[in-house]
Amino acid sequence: MIVARTVDGVRAALADRRGGTVALVPTMGALHGGHRALVRAARGACDTVVLSLFLNPSQFGDPADLNGYPRDEAADLDAAGAAGVDLVFAPTTDEMYPPGYQTWVEVTELGRMLEGEFRPGHFRGVATVCLKLFTIVRPDVVVFGQKDAQQVAVLRRLIADLHLELELLAVPTVRDPDGLALSSRNARLTPAERRRALALPRALATRDPDEARALLEEAGLDVDYVAIPPFHPPTIAAAVRAGSTRLIDNIPLETEVSR
Ligand code: AMP
Secondary structure, eight states: EEEEHHHHHHEEEHHHGGOOOEEEEEEEOOOOOHHHHHHHHHHHHHHHHEEEOOOOGGGGGGHHHHTTTTOOOOHHHHHHHHHOOOOOOOOOHHHHTTTTOOOOHHHHHTTTTTTTSSTTHHHHHHHHHHHHHHHHOSEEEEEEEGGGGGHHHHHHHHHHHTOOOOOEEEEEEETTTTOOBGGGGGGOOOOHHHHHHHHHHHTTTOOOOHHHHHHHHTTTTTTEEEEOSSSSSOOOEEOOOOOOOTEEEESSSSSOOOO
16 A cells, blocks of 8 residues: 655556546545445445545634544554555645645535534535545545535535536445444543434434434434435434534435435
8 A cells, every 4th residue: 555645646656547447535534434434435436546534624613623633644544554445645734735825615505504504614624625635636436425414415516516527426324333323523422422422313213303303402412403404315414512522413314325
């Protein structure tokens, strides 16, 4: 597995692989089974699998959230190697946002609802870093988790609006046996918070926003939103806070997951 730290390094490493197809799996590290499922889907779709490891500061409004995000690059490189990644792109913040950086991309409507309302500027950061990664890696296929359903909706819109020659593959959410969706943020939950957090998948399973909200509040979770947004496939989505940890989850209202 090659590890590239610079844009030039990625381009050089991919130069002799352009005869085949390239898949990109963007991540912020703290890799878990959800990320491994994305890599498997990428492996199944393309000849070369690139995984990016970049904790993107521009998508965090709250410095405490960014500073408290779990970081363990050595473990992430081991996990990427074991998952069969060909190339890891792990740039510094300066490589992605050098001094003088001032270009941003925004998906105006889809990026402002739900998560965008509670985390202003979040999707501007996501859309910008993803467009940069797409431009650097020039993948045929990009792979994202349905766990972040609004992110998928925003990026599908960006790809269509900017006529990018990319296929977006959305992978179903990977869950622990108790139903909690895998997330890098779960590591921050105390055992009591984790027990309360189990109300999140159970509430979504009602497929009814009012009923779900009542169950979440009953479990002692602070509810930011429960909604059925205009995403494809139709989805019920929620964001809650358990102590200082914010969790999001969603389930498709239909069983089919789109490609
Ligand atoms: P992150 O590192 O949290 O930005 O996530 C990187 C990618 O992994 C995103 O496309 C996420 O949607 C996806 N992802 C995160 N958690 C899961 C999960 N439990 N199941 C499937 N994909 C996931």
